[in-house]
Structure formats: C-alpha cells, structure tokens
Amino acid sequence: MVSFESDYIAGAHPEIIKKLGETNFECLSGYGTDKYCNSARDKIRKACGLEEAEVEFLVGGTQTNAVIISTMLADYEGVVAAKTGHVSIHEAGAIEFTGHEVLELPQENGKIKPDILGQYLADFFADGNHEHMTFPGMVYLSYPTEYGTLYTKAELKTISEICHTYHIPLFIDGARLGYGLMSSRAELTLQDIANLCDVFYIGGTKVGALCGEAVVFTKGNKPKHFMTSVKKRGALLAKGRLLGVQFDTLFTDDLYFHISRHAIEMAERMKELFLSNGLRLYLDSPTNQQFVILDNERMEAMRERIAFSFWEKYDDSHTVVRFATSWSTNEDDLAALEEALLAQ
C-alpha cells in the first residue's frame, strides 16, 4: 500500500546507501573522529557560513534534544517550549529523565508567540521571589514546528533578541530543518538559522538518512568534555562513520537541499489534491507535513487504500490526520492518492 505515514518510512536516499558501500572496507577510527565526520563537519560549517561552529553527530531526534538540553542547562534551570513542542509531549519524558523540567508556553499553530515569551521572561526575572521555581534556562523551538508551520524571519529575530536580553540560549530543533529551508514560503536560510540561535541541529533521519542528526554549536559554546557527556547518556556511536558518511553525502552537491525541495514539491501537489477534492486542512502548512480534517467514516475508508497517521481527535465525528512526503515520495504515490480521493 502507498504510504504517507511519515517521512521515515523509506530507507536512505540511494546516494547514501551507495556511499556506505563504497567506504565500507576502509579502516576508520571510532566515536566520530574519522575523516568522514571531519569532512562533514567542514561542509556543514561552510553551509552555515560559520567557520568556527562546532559540529557533533548524534543518532536520533529525541536523543539529541535530551543531550543538548541537559548538557547546556544549569542545575536550577528548565527549558521553555511550546505546549505542543516535541520535547513537551512526544518524547515520553526524555527531558525530565535527565532531571530537568519543560516549562510549557501557550502556542499558536505550533509556534511560540514572541510577545508571550517576552512577557513570561520579563515577569519571571522581574519578580524577586522565584527561588522556588525552575529558572527558564533555554528556549526550545522547532523549525518547522510539529504542525509543519514556519516562524517568519521577524518572529525568529524577535525571539532571538529576547533570549539574548535574558542571556538564555536559543535552541532550534531542526529534525525537519530541510523542509523549512526549502519551503516556498521560507524566509530564513541556513545561515540565518545559524546566526540567530546558539545551538541547532540539522535533521538527517527525516530528511533522507538512515539515522543521524548534526548538532551545530554556533558560538564556541559546545559543552566541555561533550563526548563524555554523550557517552554517559548512551548516545555515543562506536562506528561514528555511519553518521559521518551520511552527512558528508548529504552536504555534497547540496543533496540535503535537493531532497528537501523534492519533498516540498510533492507536498504542494498533495495539498492541491486535497483542496481540489474538497478536503479541509486543519491548518495551512507550507512544509512536507499536511494536516487534514476527515470525518471518521471517510478516514476509515481511505485507510484501506492509503497509509497516513492519526494525529488527534478533532471532534466526536472528525479526526485530524497527517500526510507526510519525503525523498522517496514519487509520481506513483501521488497518483494513488488521487485515485483514493476520487474513490470516496
């Protein structure tokens, strides 16, 4: 069955598989010290326009969030996130497992509103009586968000300024970063992202890799003895080459951006199919995830022809479902989707 269930249902982009084969017999040192990791670091630094950035590779998104947040927060601090943030609800308490609180803010279409953030921090630090409360020590946001939406350049600049006013690092979860950068409505480049935040990661798992996230510390702020902290969290890969080769490939000849652009084009055509077939969008996502409100009967009928994801209950008779595209989505998939939509 054709599937739009997520952006991690297929394997890796074929170029990655090819490269894993070509480099397979080489003897390389472990734990991220090999030449492919180093080459990937160089290419990422260049793509970010930050020669001094520090780049480290981790295996998955939740792991990366937990490692970054817990190594950068002070003991008495928590991380501020949207109530719908991945760290708030979809990581089974991975941040709390490291001993830190997620301080949830209201959201709109998955985004933190700059004024709400500003007011929250102003109130917290104005009030002299907060020793019994977790200090906000980092702001976390996802780009694109968990609902596929994008911060505008103005929004991200304001959030960045607010963070710096209070000396709080801004961390951007880029598990789907490529789809944000290549969206037709993107206002922010990779360099913008790198300049506006203190740490972010470039998602591999959901953008064509088998696994892997590339963390970028933008301001010489990589936590001291980071490798040991990574090891302590069970997150250090022995054959670090697996990550190095993948990111080296993704950042050769702009593959990361081509993959992302392809998925965006597929998503745009998918969206047109939904609209031309009278489906109602839950919100207007400009990226590779599309959220549709289906009445429950239609949902069950479609499920027999096409795979997609349950997202959340809309009301007693309707459900929000998600369709995602990726490097592997192709014409045949769209044709099958169209057929399924017409059959309803």
Add this chain to the structure above:
Amino acid sequence: MVSFESDYIAGAHPEIIKKLGETNFECLSGYGTDKYCNSARDKIRKACGLEEAEVEFLVGGTQTNAVIISTMLADYEGVVAAKTGHVSIHEAGAIEFTGHEVLELPQENGKIKPDILGQYLADFFADGNHEHMTFPGMVYLSYPTEYGTLYTKAELKTISEICHTYHIPLFIDGARLGYGLMSSRAELTLQDIANLCDVFYIGGTKVGALCGEAVVFTKGNKPKHFMTSVKKRGALLAKGRLLGVQFDTLFTDDLYFHISRHAIEMAERMKELFLSNGLRLYLDSPTNQQFVILDNERMEAMRERIAFSFWEKYDDSHTVVRFATSWSTNEDDLAALEEALLAQ
C-alpha cells in the same frame, strides 16, 4: 596503515550492506515494528531455542546496558559487576546517570568469581541491617569479558544458580558474544547462554554490523511498556529497519557465527605470531582480543607500522596493549603484522 585497533574499525559485513541496499525502497513502519525486525526476532528466538523469548533491538552497547539495567532494577537496587566490568569503568557513568549504583566485586582475569559473589550476597541478605545500603538487584557479567576471557560452563551455571537463589536476575553483556561462542575453548552454546540468564544481548556493532544490539528477555520478563522506557532514554530508533535488516541478515545462514569464527581464526594465528616472536601475553585470551605486554620503546616502534590500542600501564617501562580481529581482518593484515614483528 594496517589496524588491529578494535573490532569496530571497518564498516559492516558486505552481506549487510547489500541487504540494506536491496530493502532500501520498501515502505516500512517505524520504531522496530517492521517485518525485518520481526523476522530477525523469529530467527534469534530459534537460534536461542527459546520460542517465547522477547527480542528488542537497541543501537549500542552502553545504551543497552543502561536501558536494561535501569528498567529492570527496583528503585532501591543496584547492579553487581566485576570491578573491570564495562559498566563499572568504561561507560562514563551511564548506569549512575539513570540513578543506580554499580556494586563492584573483585575480579580475576575480568571474571567474577562465583564464590565471592555467593559470599557477598549471603552476607548482604543475612545481615538484618542493610536498609542504608543499595540492595544488589541484578548481576551483570560480560561474555567474553573485557579481557577476552570466558566463563566456563560450570562457572556460569553456579553464578546462575546463585542469582536464582536470591531471586536476582542475571544479565549477560554479549557485546562480543559471537567471539565467545565460536572460541575454540567455548564450553557454552547460544542456547546455554539463553537458558542460564534472564536477559542478555547479542552484540552487532562489534560482530559485523554498522550498529545494533539484540536484547533477549528469556523468561517473559520484558519490562512493561518497554518501548516507552526506551523512548524516554532517547534510545528508540525511528527507522528501526536499520537494526531489523542487519540482524535478519546476521541470523540468516549462520552469518553471525561465520563472522565470529573467522575473527577467532585470525586471532589464533595472531597469537601464534606474538608467541613465536617472543612477545609476552598479559593473559591467555581465547577470543578475538589479545593483550600483549610491550616494553615502551618497542611499543612506540611498532606503532609506526601497525595500529593497536593502549590498554593500561603495566609498570614504568611496560604497557599492556590490545590487538583485536573482526570480520574484516585478512591474510594481508596478518602478513603486515608479522613483518612489523620481525622488524623489531
């Protein structure tokens, strides 16, 4: 340069790379629910002779140790391990990070002595005044050990019986399990291991995979909602297929055992080279890791021709170094080693 630095310096066994390519375009569900994971589970259960065993896949060894130990211990319990155990010293405090203590026992050649374990547990549970001490709640041992040595069948049976007397699960770290099973001096089969312990894992990373460890719960004792606990530790791989395909390949046509046997044969020849060239072994390892005592000058000279690992200081003028073989070690490597030894 030819390298014997570790058993994770090369990529994966070519059969695995091939299979990753062949299955790459298939649409598969995530998080270890795909058909390759299920097929690998079946094959592993069969190889263990335990139809009801529960099999789960994790990415690396330290991660697996931390996940298993922390999900199986009660709050007031710690894990008993040899002072030289991997969890005791080489995991940067990964077990402690989960809130649990490693209770260290003296060792001999990397092994826990059954009588010392028995006496320790007898004393602990006899003494009525231990509420201020961490309770021993699991016994951890490595097979082969961190020094490449093997428990005899009699030893492992005795340890297993001691554990069951005190209702404490026995956990076997099998990061290099294949090399123990295929050693010329092995007394224990995979079925023996599976029968004698409560939980163990079959190491992939060090036995031909790119990454991955297959955890086997032998007694219907998989912790409840294990997937959520794995997620909470940042250890859940989105594209679980990466682990499923690899273990499915490793357990097809006995590949896991062939890889292991090959490395053992190479190690046996390497050991003969050491002995015939007058090198002194630190201990008599029957597996793929060989530990040699070199005087420091010779060590530096050899280092220019061959890569190996510093293990520990022996005395002021000698060092213990480690040479390891793997699926990728070949005739040319041994020839280069011989040449280097003769050149001294």
Add this chain to the structure above:
Amino acid sequence: MVSFESDYIAGAHPEIIKKLGETNFECLSGYGTDKYCNSARDKIRKACGLEEAEVEFLVGGTQTNAVIISTMLADYEGVVAAKTGHVSIHEAGAIEFTGHEVLELPQENGKIKPDILGQYLADFFADGNHEHMTFPGMVYLSYPTEYGTLYTKAELKTISEICHTYHIPLFIDGARLGYGLMSSRAELTLQDIANLCDVFYIGGTKVGALCGEAVVFTKGNKPKHFMTSVKKRGALLAKGRLLGVQFDTLFTDDLYFHISRHAIEMAERMKELFLSNGLRLYLDSPTNQQFVILDNERMEAMRERIAFSFWEKYDDSHTVVRFATSWSTNEDDLAALEEALLAQ
C-alpha cells in the same frame, strides 16, 4: 511587625516544644523506629479509621511529594496535576529531578475538574498510539488547594472513581490538611480522605509543627524497602524522634484539629475585616489562606504596617496578595490588621 506572611512564620505549638523537652533525655533508636513514631502511627491510623494503614514520617512538603511520586510511579509514568499544583510550579522541578514528568491539567480555583480529568484519561487510554508519551500513572491534588479552596465530597468521590477505573493511584497533598478538615465548609472528614485516596499526607510544618509530614499509605501499598528509597533521596532523618514526638503530640487530645480550627476562626474574622473594609477577594477561600486583590499603591502602604505575601500580578495596577493564619495568630494580630486597614 505583625505578620500574616505564611503559616510557617512562628515556631511550633507550645505543646510540641514542651514534649520535645520532656522526652529529650530518653535513649531512642533512630530512623523512625522509636516508640514515639510508633505511638504516632497508631494514633494516626485510629484517626483515619484505617487499622492497616502504613504511616511514615518525612521532613517537608516538597520532599514528601518527590518521595511519594517517584517511588510509586513506574518508569514510563508521570503524575497528573493541576497547572497550579504545588508540584507543577513551586517545587523548583523536584519531581522532574527524580526523572518523572508532571502532566498538567487546566484548573479552576486551584482544583482539577473531574470531567476534564476523566476525558484526558479516556483519550489517553483509548488511543492506541501513545507509546511516545508519558503515561499518566498517578493523580495528584492538594486539599486544600494552593488557593485555599476545597474539593466537595462529590468532586473527590468522582475523581477517586475515575482513578480507580484506570487503576491509577490518587495522591492527596495534605500540607495544609487540617485547615481543609476544620473549614466551616468542609464536606470531608479525615476518614473520608483516607478512604477515597491511595496515599496522602498530614502536613505538620504548616499546622503547628517545627517540621514534618505524616504519609499515610491507605491500601497496604507502601513501596517495598521504602526506608532505603527514602535514604537514597537524602530524606531519612537520623533522630526520627523529632518527627515522632511532634506527631504523637499533634494526635493527642485532638491537638491537630484544635490548631486547625483556631486558624480557621482567625481566617474567618480576617476575611470579614477585608470585606467590611471594602477589599476585593481574588476568590472565595474557606480555609486559612485568604487572597486579596490590592491596588499597587495600597499594597505598598499596607506593607509598612503588616507583613503578607506577594502572590501574583493581577493587572498592571493591581496585585494578588496572600494573608495566612496559623496556630499562632491571635487577637492582637487581628487588631493590628484592622488598624492597618482603617488607616488606608
């Protein structure tokens, strides 16, 4: 200056001080095993009408919340609480420090609404796709709440039933329990509380003791080796007698209830003073904490005569402040308050 700043600004009820002196020279065993602890346990069991209840003593409220929640939750579970719950915001992340998430629900006047709780649990357990989310594993509520309000008997019964439907324990934070039980509007007795929940505590610190909270496990559900888990959290008092003597005194001749009733009477008269002097209540609290909305100028003026607590910003020109009574509040305090109010 006369102070209504909190219910822990004075020392202990004089009867407690007297008893500490009288028993001071006795040789007693440590860690809560002494005869006063045992006597207090008996009296509390009797007062609760639960002969089989298990009673343990801890030092403070946040400590008690963290110990109870973290020893009773499974690894994959979090605790459900009102967004305004003490564990949600005023414990500096003490629950998260133990590795567990606080799952926040909307509230009304500090209370969890039974229908919202019911719907949340129904949705969570109906949905088959929650492995990536923290499981709700306990419901936490405060009686009285952080805003001094009380659950009705019907509300608490409904919440208790919902918890039992989903096999989730109900934990009642009784840091100010006496004030809830002795309120003129109380519908629930100590026996009712004990019967409706799985675990609760009888607050000492805020109800006449120097320190101490008495935890009551109502259903034979005290976590195994609880003393060791308490020790592990640095919460085991060597001279446990300090807690035993205090609770033994508090539960002799109904002292706990007399102290609570006295504070309620003082609070009722204080409330009348506020209303007759035209102050606006933030909400209608029937217990020993009263929340008043003051314009900021008046607040500053009053502050020079009377001590009270900043609670939260109301709007740009008004503030919510708290006045609390306790065992030590007396006629002179009320007279000084009246004078201060008239002076405005």
Add this chain to the structure above:
Amino acid sequence: MVSFESDYIAGAHPEIIKKLGETNFECLSGYGTDKYCNSARDKIRKACGLEEAEVEFLVGGTQTNAVIISTMLADYEGVVAAKTGHVSIHEAGAIEFTGHEVLELPQENGKIKPDILGQYLADFFADGNHEHMTFPGMVYLSYPTEYGTLYTKAELKTISEICHTYHIPLFIDGARLGYGLMSSRAELTLQDIANLCDVFYIGGTKVGALCGEAVVFTKGNKPKHFMTSVKKRGALLAKGRLLGVQFDTLFTDDLYFHISRHAIEMAERMKELFLSNGLRLYLDSPTNQQFVILDNERMEAMRERIAFSFWEKYDDSHTVVRFATSWSTNEDDLAALEEALLAQ
C-alpha cells in the same frame, strides 16, 4: 538499658531545647533567611577565621553529601572517595541518584592515602584516552572517618595540594567534625580545615543538635542559585529557624566544642575500660567511636546489658562492634558498661 549504640540516640543538648522554647513565639521569615540563621552564619565564619565564607544549613548528612556533590560536579564528573566512605556504601546510592558516580579508592583505617590519590589523578589526567570514563571532579573525605580515625595535618595538606594541582575541589564530610577537632590527638583546628578544603560541613545531628548540618563554602564558591537547587532536591526546610537557632546556640560560648570534648573524654575512659578488661580494639580510634572485636558468644551476652552497634563480621567466630559516646554520655553509663564488662 544503657546505650552506646550511636551518637544520635538522645535528643538535643539541653541548651538547644531551651533556646527553641525561648524563640518559639517570634515571627521569622522562612527558608534560612531569618536572624538566627544569619547570626549562626556570622559565628561560624568567625570560628572558621574566614570572613567571606558562605554558610548554608541543611537537615542531615546524606542529604548534605548529595546536595554538595551534585551541585558542584560537572556533568561528566564523579566524586573520588575511600571505598569505606559514607557516600560509597552507607547512603543507599544517594549520590548515584543524582546521576553521578562515586569513584572508589582503596583505604587504610578509613583514610584515603595521599600517594594513592596522587597516582590515580596523575594516571587519569596523563592518559589521553579517558573520554569513556567518569572524570574525577571532587575529592570527598570524612573527618573523622567512618572508623573514627583522623588525618594528620601533613596528610590533609598533601591531599589539599594534590586537589589544587588538578583543580579539583576538596570536600570534607564533617558529620562528626567536633569529635575530630577535640580529640587529644587532633592536629587540625577548625581554621585549618576551613583553609585546606573548598567546602565542608559542621555536623549538628551527631554533635548535640536534633538535626542539621552547616555547610561552609570557603572560597566564594557557593553554587549559583543554591537555594533553588536545594529546593529541587526536597532539602529546603520551610522553618529554617529550626536550624538557625540550633547552630546559633552551638556556636555561642563554644558549646559545639564543649559537647565534643565531653564525648571525647567519655570515649577515652570507655577505651580504657575495654583495654583493662582485655578486649581487643579493631583499630586505634582517637575519637568518639570505638570499634571492638568480640567473640560472638561474648557479644550476645553483652547485648543483654548494653546496647551497641553491629559493625561488620570479623571472622566466623568474631564480630566488630561499635560503641559511641555523645553529649549525653555520663558517669552512670560508664559505670554500667564497666559492670557489664566485669560480668563476662
């Protein structure tokens, strides 16, 4: 029955009880901000000869160890301690609960040997390959040790210098500090202790208080927002006065030292009784704890007349037992002990 079971079997020194009564009706702010806490801080600073020292109060010893160690270590660090250190074995894993490893060193009579410590740190930091190991980030020692023994001035100076060579703070657990300072064989004054270490605490619980330990940060090194970190660990006492009044009393007119000297005198006479009655000492302790080797029959017989503590098994027919003195030990107690010894 007369008891030498521990130094925390009686209540507080009568002067403390008196003072708690006298100050009981005063209105005081909470959480350690009251005037008695501040007065006690001043007196302790003066006694230490360190005007700039920061002093904070906590409730008990294990709690203090866990709070200090976990707030002062970096993520990748553990604490170095003797194998017999309180943090190593008698705290039920309280340090590990905070996510940090205890790195155990061999000991002699309860003491870390400076040369062993020096060699361990030299090896660790010389070796370039320790990223997979917990970094030593603090040295912990007890003064007196868990066996009642004392470091000489030369030993402590050497340890202090070693720590500073490696930029590792030295933390002294002074749960029984007074007994070390007032021992006839003491070479170190309170000022020496304060000067040689980075942080230490003055034990109250075992030296005449109901509870309480006074932590002294000697070098302006109190962790930032320490109160919040204390709260986060459930260790912040609401009625901080309980600790302030006690320490203010202990440091008025040298009460702390008088109490300690009294216990030492009683211990010296007790020791003479043991020796003149032919008992064998396990080691030569110059402080308030005496360790005696008894044959098991004699131990059982004595137990019927005098209370003491089981310490550890000596051999199959002998046991090491502990007798402790405190502020409350008196002539009658010694007479009863003598009678019991003669009766054997």
